Amino acid sequence: MLKGADDSVMEQEDSASRHGEMTSWDINDIKLPQHVSQTDWFQEWPDSYVKHIYSSEDKNAQRHHSSWAMRNTNNHNSRILKKSCLGVVVCGNNCSTLDGRKIYLRPAICDKARQKQQRKCCPNCNGPLRLLSCRGHGGYPVTNFWRHEGQFIFFQCKGAHDHPRPETKLEAEARRSIQKAKTAFSSSSLRLKRIQEIESLTGAVPTQEPLPLLLSNPDAHMPPANFRGHLSKSSQEPTLSSCSGQPPFPRGAGEDGQCTHLSTQHVLPMAEGGHDPFRYDVGPLGDGSCGTESPLAYGPCVLPSAAPQAGPCPMARGARPQPQLPLPPRGREGHRGGGGHQVRLNYCNNDMVFNLYPLR
DNA sequence: TAGTGCGGGCGCC
DNA sequence: GGCGCCCGCACTA
Numbered sequence: 001m002l003k004g005a006d007d008s009v010m011e012q013e014d015s016a017s018r019h020g021e022m023t024s025w026d027i028n029d030i031k032l033p034q035h036v037s038q039t040d041w042f043q044e045w046p047d048s049y050v051k052h053i054y055s056s057e058d059k060n061a062q063r064h065h066s067s068w069a070m071r072n073t074n075n076h077n078s079r080i081l082k083k084s085c086l087g088v089v090v091c092g093n094n095c096s097t098l099d100g101r102k103i104y105l106r107p108a109i110c111d112k113a114r115q116k117q118q119r120k121c122c123p124n125c126n127g128p129l130r131l132l133s134c135r136g137h138g139g140y141p142v143t144n145f146w147r148h149e150g151q152f153i154f155f156q157c158k159g160a161h162d163h164p165r166p167e168t169k170l171e172a173e174a175r176r177s178i179q180k181a182k183t184a185f186s187s188s189s190l191r192l193k194r195i196q197e198i199e200s201l202t203g204a205v206p207t208q209e210p211l212p213l214l215l216s217n218p219d220a221h222m223p224p225a226n227f228r229g230h231l232s233k234s235s236q237e238p239t240l241s242s243c244s245g246q247p248p249f250p251r252g253a254g255e256d257g258q259c260t261h262l263s264t265q266h267v268l269p270m271a272e273g274g275h276d277p278f279r280y281d282v283g284p285l286g287d288g289s290c291g292t293e294s295p296l297a298y299g300p301c302v303l304p305s306a307a308p309q310a311g312p313c314p315m316a317r318g319a320r321p322q323p324q325l326p327l328p329p330r331g332r333e334g335h336r337g338g339g340g341h342q343v344r345l346n347y348c349n350n351d352m353v354f355n356l357y358p359l360r
Numbered sequence: 361t362a363g364t365g366c367g368g369g370c371g372c373c
Numbered sequence: 374g375g376c377g378c379c380c381g382c383a384c385t386a
Contacts, residue, residue, distance in 0.1 A: 064364085072365055081365075084377080110362050113378080140377065169363085176362095333380075 025051070027080055027145040027156040035150060043155075046144065052155040061153040064146045067168045069107040073143065082140040085134035085159075088166040089117065093127035105175075106166035107131060123175070136162040240339055250300065 025032050033053070040052040042060040044067045054061035064070075070083035089105035096102055103124050108114040118129055134141040137159025147154045167175070 072363095073378075074365095074379090076367080078366075108362070109364075113362055143377095173362095300368065321361095 025154070026050075027147055027154060032147070032149045032152075033156055034150070038115070039152065040155075044168075046155065046157045047142075048157065048160045050157045054153040054155060056148065056151045056153055058153065061146075061155065064144075066144060067165065068111060068142070068144075069166050070144055071109050081146040083144045084148070085143070085161060086114070086141070087132045087134040088163045089129050090128050090132050090164075091122040091125060092130045093122065093125055095122060095125040095127060097124055102164070104164045104166050105129065106169065106172040123179070126252055132163045133159055134159075136160045176196060 003116050036053050039055040039058070042058055042065070043052055044056060044065075045052070046052065046066065046068075056062070064081055064083065064090040066083070069086040069088070073082045073084045075082040086107040086109070089103075089107050094102075101120055105123075108117045114131075118131060120129060121127060122129055136142040141158070142157065142159035142161050144155075145158070146155045166172075174222075
């Protein structure tokens with residue numbers, strides 16, 4: 001995570017003092033380190049009690065980004081921005097896809113949007129969704145702190161996430177876009193069917209209800225070709241699920257995202273039976289979403305294998321030119337990943353961006 | 361419509 | 374006082 005132009009000798013000489021300068025501070029300190037020889041690469045999935053010092057030029061740091069679903073928390077300190085983790089949205093049926101992947105959706109940050117989200121159904125089995133609250137900080141959500149000081153942005157994480165990683169923001173946006181497109185397609189199909197029925201009964205074509213443009217432009221309601229090309233399964237059909245104790249629902253009834261399961265509940269992660277909250281390697285979204293499933297249910301990144309650290313990180317782009325191959329070890333804390341993972345992350349990033357930008 | 365940041369206010373310890 | 378949390382508001386994309 002460290003970056004800089006220091007040579008190895010300098011690094012050895014400075015390592016002790018640098019370690020001190022990088023870790024001996026607390027976000028609440030009156031005075032933070034003024035002389036930072038090296039800043040950190042932006043960390044997409046900060047976890048545990050880590051600290052980072054980013055450059056004030058880092059766009060991701062400027063925006064206080066995180067792939068965890070973090071909401072703003074008022075700490076009554078305008079100098080320190082505090083955010084708390086919202087956890088992850090899981091399927092109430094604890095459903096799995098055919099290849100054993102779990103549903104880990106990204107909680108909406110906005111309260112109203114989150115309430116609305118919880119009334120919706122599992123994109124995989126149409127079952128109810130449950131918000132798995134984060135309790136990784138003494139029973140409270142993990143908190144992230146951001147503080148801008150001069151040319152540096154100090155970041156501190158307090159608590160270790162005790163739940164799977166949700167899909168990234170970009171993945172969530174992509175999934176919503178595709179869901180929206182699919183809904184539009186379905187409604188258009190219903191309208192066309194109605195029109196055809198009326199026509200067959202009356203012999204007349206209703207003029208008050210013109211055919212939507214979507215019908216004349218098949219691509220308008222379909223994901224971009226390159227998007228589809230990266231998905232092994234059709235985006236027009238839901239992925240077969242293997243819900244525990246409940247067969248997969250047909251998607252027709254819940255097409256608009258609403259379902260009959262309104263009793264969305266908060267559950268403690270450790271009380272969640274049936275799946276390991278730390279199964280990052282199997283989570284369709286928490287694992288970096290490098291699956292091959294329907295984009296309705298999962299993120300669009302399709303790398304065959306993703307390390308836990310390797311979530312699609314659009315944020316990592318743009319902040320500064322990033323080395324591709326090989327990537328030097330960046331992790332001072334060394335949490336969950338190293339350079340190799342970062343390499344795949346970058347490939348994933350590129351893939352994500354190429355796949356997702358056409359949606360916008 | 362949703363994400364983000366800010367700030368008031370409340371309750372708990 | 375510190376902390377967590379809720380709420381509303383404004384701004385932005």
